[in-house]
Amino acid sequence: MEIDQAIAQQFDCPRQVTRISPLGRGHINDTFLVLFADGPDHVLQRINHFVFPRPEWVMDNIVRVTQHLQAKVAHLADCHQRSLKVIHTRMGRSVHLDDKGQYWRMYSRLHPMQSYDQLQTPRQAYFVGRSFGEFQGLLADLPQPRLHETIVDFHHTPRRLARLLHVAQADPQRRRARAQREIDFAQKREHRVEMLVEAQRRGEIPERITHNDTKLNNLMFDEAGNEPLCVLDLDTVMPGLVHYDFGDMIRTGCATAAEDEEDLELVDFDRQLFSGICQGYLEAGRTFLTPREVEHLAFSAILMTLEVGIRFLTDYLEGDLYFKVHHPEHNLQRARSQFELVRKLEAAESQLHDLVMETWTRSGEMETVAG
Numbered sequence: 001m002e003i004d005q006a007i008a009q010q011f012d013c014p015r016q017v018t019r020i021s022p023l024g025r026g027h028i029n030d031t032f033l034v035l036f037a038d039g040p041d042h043v044l045q046r047i048n049h050f051v052f053p054r055p056e057w058v059m060d061n062i063v064r065v066t067q068h069l070q071a072k073v074a075h076l077a078d079c080h081q082r083s084l085k086v087i088h089t090r091m092g093r094s095v096h097l098d099d100k101g102q103y104w105r106m107y108s109r110l111h112p113m114q115s116y117d118q119l120q121t122p123r124q125a126y127f128v129g130r131s132f133g134e135f136q137g138l139l140a141d142l143p144q145p146r147l148h149e150t151i152v153d154f155h156h157t158p159r160r161l162a163r164l165l166h167v168a169q170a171d172p173q174r175r176r177a178r179a180q181r182e183i184d185f186a187q188k189r190e191h192r193v194e195m196l197v198e199a200q201r202r203g204e205i206p207e208r209i210t211h212n213d214t215k216l217n218n219l220m221f222d223e224a225g226n227e228p229l230c231v232l233d234l235d236t237v238m239p240g241l242v243h244y245d246f247g248d249m250i251r252t253g254c255a256t257a258a259e260d261e262e263d264l265e266l267v268d269f270d271r272q273l274f275s276g277i278c279q280g281y282l283e284a285g286r287t288f289l290t291p292r293e294v295e296h297l298a299f300s301a302i303l304m305t306l307e308v309g310i311r312f313l314t315d316y317l318e319g320d321l322y323f324k325v326h327h328p329e330h331n332l333q334r335a336r337s338q339f340e341l342v343r344k345l346e347a348a349e350s351q352l353h354d355l356v357m358e359t360w361t362r363s364g365e366m367e368t369v370a371g
C-alpha cells in the first residue's frame with residue numbers, strides 16, 4: 001500500500017520524510033514506520049474504521065491512558081521506553097482524518113525492542129504476567145470519567161456466540177457446510193459462556209480498566225528479549241474484567257503452536273509457561289485482586305480462547321470482513337486451532353485451577369513474611 005507523505009506531514013514531527021515502510025503483524029490496523037531526513041523515526045497507523053467506529057474515542061482513551069502511564073513511570077531512567085507517546089497533528093488533534101475518510105495517528109518510535117509470537121522460557125512468562133498485571137495496577141487510579149467503550153460488548157462472550165449462530169443460520173457466503181463441526185463445538189459450550197458476565201452482573205467481580213487485547217506480541221521486550229518494557233496496542237483499553245487480560249495472556253503466551261496452526265497435533269499449551277504467567281500476574285495483582293476474581297482466572301483462559309475462536313469462525317462465515325486473512329480458509333483454520341487449544345485447556349481445567357489457587361495462597365504467605 002502506497003502512503004502519501006502528506007499524511008505524515010500533518011503531524012507535529014520532522015518534515016522531510018525519506019521512507020515509509022510497513023511494520024508489525026496486527027490483524028486490524030495498518031502500521032508504518034516513517035523515517036525522516038531531519039529527525040527521529042515515528043510510527044504512523046491507519047485506524048481500522050470498520051472495527052473502531054469511533055476513532056476519536058479510541059484516541060481520547062489512549063491520550064488519557066498514556067499520559068497517566070507516563071506520569072507513573074517518570075522517575076525511571078528508561079521512562080521513554082515504557083509507554084507509547086502520541087504525536088498530535090499540527091492542529092493539535094490526536095487523530096487526522098484525510099480526504100478519503102481514513103483515520104490516522106502517530107506515535108514516537110520506541111528504541112529497538114522485540115516481541116514474540118511464542119515464549120521460550122518460564123522466566124519470560126513470569127515477566128509477561130507481571131507486566132500486564134502491573135499495567136492493570138497502574139491504571140486502577142485513572143481519574144474519572146469512565147473510558148469510552150471503543151468496541152461495545154467486545155468480550156461479551158454470550159453475545160459473540162449468539163452472533164455466530166445467527167450468521168451460521170443466514171450463511172451469507174455459503175461456507176457453513178465447511179464449518180459445521182466448529183459451529184457445533186461452540187454451540188455445545190453455550191452453558192459456559194455466561195459465567196463471567198453473570199458473575200459481574202451479580203456483583204461478585206468488579207469492572208476495572210483492562211487492556212482487553214493482551215496478545216503476546218502486543219508486549220515489547222528489551223533488545224536482549226529478557227524483560228518486557230512496554231505494552232502496545234491500546235485501542236481496546238477500556239472498562240473490562242481482569243479475566244479478559246489473563247485469559248488472552250494464557251491463550252497466546254502458553255501456546256505451543258501458532259494461533260493459526262494447521263497441524264492440530266501441535267496445538268497445546270505449556271504448563272511451565274502457564275505457571276510462570278500465573279506467578280507474575282498474581283504477584284503484581286496482589287495489591288488489587290479479590291479472591292473472587294482469582295477463582296475465575298483458570299476458567300478465563302478457556303473462555304477467552306473459545307471466544308476468539310468464535311470470532312474467527314463468525315468472520316469466516318461472513319466472508320472475512322474483520323480480521324486480515326492471507327488465504328480464503330484462514331479464519332476457519334484459526335478457529336480450528338483455537339478450539340483445539342480449548343480442548344487441551346478444558347482437559348486440564350481442574351489442575352490449572354488448583355495451580356492458580358496455590359500460587360495465590362503462596363504469594364499471600366510471601367507477602368506476610370516480607371511485610
Ligand code: GN1
Binds near residue numbers: 028215218308
Ligand atoms: C486482534 O490487533 P491485534 O492483532 O493485536 C483483535 C483481538 C484478537 C486478535 C487475535 C481490536 O488483535 O481481539 O484477540 O486479533 N483485536 C481487535 O489474534 O479485534
Ligand code: MG
Binds near residue numbers: 026235
Ligand atoms: Mg489490536
